[in-house]
Amino acid sequence: MQGKSLHRKMEAIPLLSVRWGILGTGWVSTRFAADLLNPRSSTPVRHKIAALGTSLEVKGASFISTLFPSGAPDSGKPKIYTSYSDVYIDPEVDIVYIGTPHSYHKEQCLAAIAAGKHVLCEKPFTINAAEAEEVIAAAKVKGVYIMEAVWTRFFPLVLDLKKMLHEDKIIGDIHRMTCDFSLQKDMENLPATHRYKDINLGGGALLDIGVYPLMWSNIVLDGSVGSSASTPEVSSTMVVIDGVDHEDVVVMKYPETNRVGVLTASLRAKGTEEFLKVEGSKGVITVSGPGCSLPKKVKIQVEGEEERVMNYDHEAMGFRFEADSVAKDVLEGRKENLIMPLKETVRMMRVMDGIRKQGGVVYPQDEQR
Numbered sequence: 001m002q003g004k005s006l007h008r009k010m011e012a013i014p015l016l017s018v019r020w021g022i023l024g025t026g027w028v029s030t031r032f033a034a035d036l037l038n039p040r041s042s043t044p045v046r047h048k049i050a051a052l053g054t055s056l057e058v059k060g061a062s063f064i065s066t067l068f069p070s071g072a073p074d075s076g077k078p079k080i081y082t083s084y085s086d087v088y089i090d091p092e093v094d095i096v097y098i099g100t101p102h103s104y105h106k107e108q109c110l111a112a113i114a115a116g117k118h119v120l121c122e123k124p125f126t127i128n129a130a131e132a133e134e135v136i137a138a139a140k141v142k143g144v145y146i147m148e149a150v151w152t153r154f155f156p157l158v159l160d161l162k163k164m165l166h167e168d169k170i171i172g173d174i175h176r177m178t179c180d181f182s183l184q185k186d187m188e189n190l191p192a193t194h195r196y197k198d199i200n201l202g203g204g205a206l207l208d209i210g211v212y213p214l215m216w217s218n219i220v221l222d223g224s225v226g227s228s229a230s231t232p233e234v235s236s237t238m239v240v241i242d243g244v245d246h247e248d249v250v251v252m253k254y255p256e257t258n259r260v261g262v263l264t265a266s267l268r269a270k271g272t273e274e275f276l277k278v279e280g281s282k283g284v285i286t287v288s289g290p291g292c293s294l295p296k297k298v299k300i301q302v303e304g305e306e307e308r309v310m311n312y313d314h315e316a317m318g319f320r321f322e323a324d325s326v327a328k329d330v331l332e333g334r335k336e337n338l339i340m341p342l343k344e345t346v347r348m349m350r351v352m353d354g355i356r357k358q359g360g361v362v363y364p365q366d367e368q369r
């Protein structure tokens with residue numbers, strides 16, 4: 001009897017599964033999908049890609065051939081739809097992942113919600129705060145889950161850094177930070193229709209990469225999200241070419257704590273591996289990585305102590321941390337995520353609306369209001 005119950009305890013607990021429908025076959029969808037399928041040593045959930053929405057069959061076939069080894073059985077592969085609408089109505093899709101240019105996010109979120117699907121939508125959630133509020137209201141009415149895919153927030157490095165700064169206070173009182181995300185793009189020679197340049201696709205640096213320094217300033221200078229976060233004073237300037245921002249400089253000041261941040265984003269500069277520096281009363285912390293969205297190394301210099309370096313290597317690219325968190329939420333019946341709550345999305349969109357107002361970037365979606 002005892003033996004039997006012991007045996008039962010050792011039986012493997014079946015992993016719960018979520019089924020994804022992916023929209024778009026571009027840069028981010030390809031990497032997100034590869035991370036979903038990457039086998040991991042430990043995982044709270046099994047991810048299946050049930051469907052793929054793409055403009056062209058041939059793009060879908062190539063997407064699938066990069067994800068699955070040749071000879072893999074067709075039964076494990078997603079269905080390819082050449083109309084995104086078919087992804088929304090596929091009964092085998094639980095969560096729709098939106099990996100298309102910014103300007104499509106609102107209508108695609110609304111369509112997926114209307115079909116009763118849960119949604120993970122790439123950053124920036126929408127073009128402006130008014131659009132974000134409309135989407136969130138629709139998800140609430142329909143009773144579905146939705147989250148903005150701010151993947152960086154889910155990295156163990158970020159969770160550790162928050163603890164070091166705000167709970168353990170290892171560098172004492174935080175005074176200031178600088179953060180930069182620069183992607184050297186050949187802006188002059190990119191076609192006018194490229195998503196970095198086209199105002200109709202939400203082009204420019206702020207919505208594409210400026211969101212990350214803004215995220216870091218919230219993590220470092222505040223530490224709370226959504227309705228618990230404090231409101232910083234924001235001043236900014238932008239270099240605007242053909243209507244979209246190629247360079248952004250933002251100064252954040254938190255009047256309650258006297259903390260300040262200088263944030264930059266550039267589609268022209270190259271940037272450096274070390275993208276974040278935080279200075280406090282007892283020391284300095286720097287964070288580096290291949291980009292501001294992909295932190296890999298934390299260097300801690302505390303006065304009177306030996307310098308410490310913490311390297312964070314993880315399996316695949318790192319999309320799996322957010323994907324696991326979303327899947328767990330959905331399986332456990334939550335309607336939003338605690339690490340990236342919807343109020344944080346709206347708060348960030350409002351900050352970006354204000355920065356664009358100061359810098360003079362107006363999207364067609366702003367004028368429709």
Ligand SMILES: NC(=O)C1=CN([C@@H]2O[C@H](COP(=O)(O)OP(=O)(O)OC[C@H]3O[C@@H](n4cnc5c(N)ncnc54)[C@H](OP(=O)(O)O)[C@@H]3O)[C@@H](O)[C@H]2O)C=CC1
Binds near residue numbers: 024053054122293
């Ligand atoms: N979290 C992260 O690290 C990252 C997030 N992103 C976000 O993801 C979104 C997509 O970015 P990214 O993958 O770099 O973009 P890409 O241009 O590489 O891919 C976008 C895909 O969207 C589909 N699409 C639909 N309509 C259009 C259109 N008019 N123009 C271009 N593509 C269209 C296409 O897929 P198809 O033809 O197959 O339908 C295309 O491949 C952006 O909102 C961006 O901010 C981007 C990079 C990294």
Ligand SMILES: O=C1OC[C@@H](O)[C@H](O)[C@H]1O
Binds near residue numbers: 208291293
């Ligand atoms: O989120 C992003 O991070 C990486 C960049 O290459 C990309 O343009 C941006 O959307």
